[in-house]
Amino acid sequence: MTATETTPQISVMVIDDEPQIQRLLTIMLESQGYRVTAANSGKDGLAATAQRRHDLIVLDLGLPDVSGLSVLKQIREWTQTPVIILTVQDAEAEKIEALDSGADDYVTKPFNSGELLARLRAALRRADKGKVEEPVLQFGNLTINLAARRVTRNGEPVKLTATEYALLKLFVQHAGKVLTHRHLLREVWGPDQENETQYLRVYVQRLRDKLEADPESPAFFLTEPGVGYRFMEP
Amino acid sequence: MSLIENRLTSLVGRPWRQYVLAFGLVCLVSTFDLWFQKWTGYQALALVYLLAVVLLALVVGRGATFFGATLSALGWNFLFVPPRFSFHVDNLYDKIMLTTYFVVALTVGTLTARLRTQHETEMKTKLLQESERLGRTLLNSVSHELRTPIAAIISAANGLHSSGALAPAQEQLVTEIESAGARLNRVVQSLLSAARLQAGQLKPKLDWCDVRDVVRAALRESSKVMAGHPTETKIAPGLRLVRMDSVLMQQALGNLLTNAAIHTPPKTAVEISARMEGTDLLLEVSDRGPGLPDREMERVFDLFHRAPNARPGGTGLGLAIVKGFIEVQGGRVHAANRAGGGAVFSIFLPASESPNLHEETA
Secondary structure (H helix, E strand, O other): OOHHHHOOOOEEEEEOOOHHHHHHHHHHHHHOOOEEEEEOOHHHHHHHHHHOOOOEEEEEOOOOOOOHHHHHHHHHOOOOOOEEEEEEOOOHHHHHHHHHOOOOEEEEEOOOHHHHHHHHHHHHHHHHHOOOOOOEEEEOOEEEEOOOOEEEEOOEEOOOOHHHHHHHHHHHHOOOOEEEHHHHHHHHHOHHHOOOHHHHHHHHHHHHHHHOOOOOOOOOEEEEOOOEEEEOOO | OHHHHHHHHHHOOOHHHHHHHHHHHHHHHHHHHHHHOOOOOHHHHHHHHHHHHHHHHHHOOHHHHHHHHHHHHHHHHHHOOOOOOOOOOOOHHHHHHHHHHHHHHHHHHHHHHHHHHHHHHHHHHHHHHHHHHHHHHHHHHHHHHHHHHHHHHHHHHHHHHHOOOOOHHHHHHHHHHHHHHHHHHHHHHHHHHHHHHHOOOOOOOOEEEOHHHHHHHHHHHOHHHHOOOOEEEEEOOOOOOEEEOHHHHHHHHHHHHHHHHHHOOOOOOEEEEEEEEOOEEEEEEEEOOOOOOHHHOOOOOOOOOOOOOOOEOEOOOHHHHHHHHHHHOOOEEEEEEOOOOOEEEEEEEEOOOOOOOOOOOO
16 A cells, blocks of 8 residues: 555535536646545535535635525534635625635635645645644744743844734734734724724734834735735745 | 506606696586585585595696696685685685685695605615616626636636646647636726726725735736836835725726736836825826827726727726726826826825824833
């Protein structure tokens, strides 16, 4: 037996009503060694996810029978399996709602295979780490010691205000994931401040000024236009 | 009831017909009353007239109702109130009766007519909403039907490309498919945006934005089209947050960048700048290309308009979309030639309001 045969395959559930996109996803994912189960409606998809466990779900939001969002919400009622949403351009409101309803990430159609696979791997990696809380996180030249509440850049300590630190902590604990404006504002400033986007703009800029090598072309704190921010591991 | 009402309304649709109907109805009721008065007093006949006025108000406009009410008051007075066959009224009791009748007929008639108008307006609004909803559904489904195959083409070509198993000639062919797909995608996207703008379906989502973020996103999105054009970004230091729809603004800037890339020779530098101009935010995309002919200045933002000397590759949609996207946000656009050659496209966005910032005390 060779090593590849003994490695348990990662199984991905694809829920997409468009046969063409469904075939395309299946080919792309299978060529990378994933085992793919496909469903062409939200109903079938829900039934299949309930039947057996999958490591990841790719869900198209434009399903004919039930809206993709309600499928997502139903999935989230009983499992934390990572869900990647497929969406179209100009659908920011939909993306935000999907992320706030528990989607892990989104890919916009037309997608390129590199981007899709990278998002998939990142989501699987985050799910794999699970709830293990590491006290010290390292991102390039940044070190964040959550236990000691200490942040250093190139070994030099960086002074952060309480709000700046709270925001940074939220970002690094969800590294690689898109966080919506609403989510960030609720967590850092409180539920009654969830529409005060201006706070977020100012504080993200301050974090960029203090932590980015070039604040004018950020490598850590990336803007997802109209949706939120993503803290990227460079 | 509503069917009869509709029939009657269409029958008496034109104003003069409404007056004829009012006149006819009053004559009819008068004839009936002349026959009916044998069994009753003249006061009770007023109620029959009143009933006619209410019925009239159900089918005709306010003017004809007013006319009918007046005519019936006169008719009752002339035909039945003693002394009969004269407009003269003798006793106080009849004078009060007549005045009261007139006021009641007018009030009831006007109120009924107003109620009907209200009902009609509601129906019209409902119909309008329904047709808007239908239009939106249609646009969404067309959008879905166009975008899905394009997405499949682009993604499949891209998958083939990145499989790394292609001979050089095949690789070139796949690259052609990819770039043609991307171009088709841009055109469809533009058509859909233009359709949404024309249908008035675009509702901007205004929120505080960092202009630097928006400019960066626009540059990133148009990086493929802009390849071969060096870009320079000039953002005024300390530029404050401005309320805008970041997605629309990013697409507007992206369209201006694409426009500059298409209409200038390769390697022409493109500059993007942002600063405050009075209470407006001023964003400019400028190039050192051939510039615009004088008589084109006013028309470059028109839908489907293309300058006669324009290079191939444009659709005549890009700048119209820029104008639409900026105007729904309350801003305006402007095109001009630069001193020293080249064109400059400006976006002005009102920005007198400044954000309420809650500062930390720590």
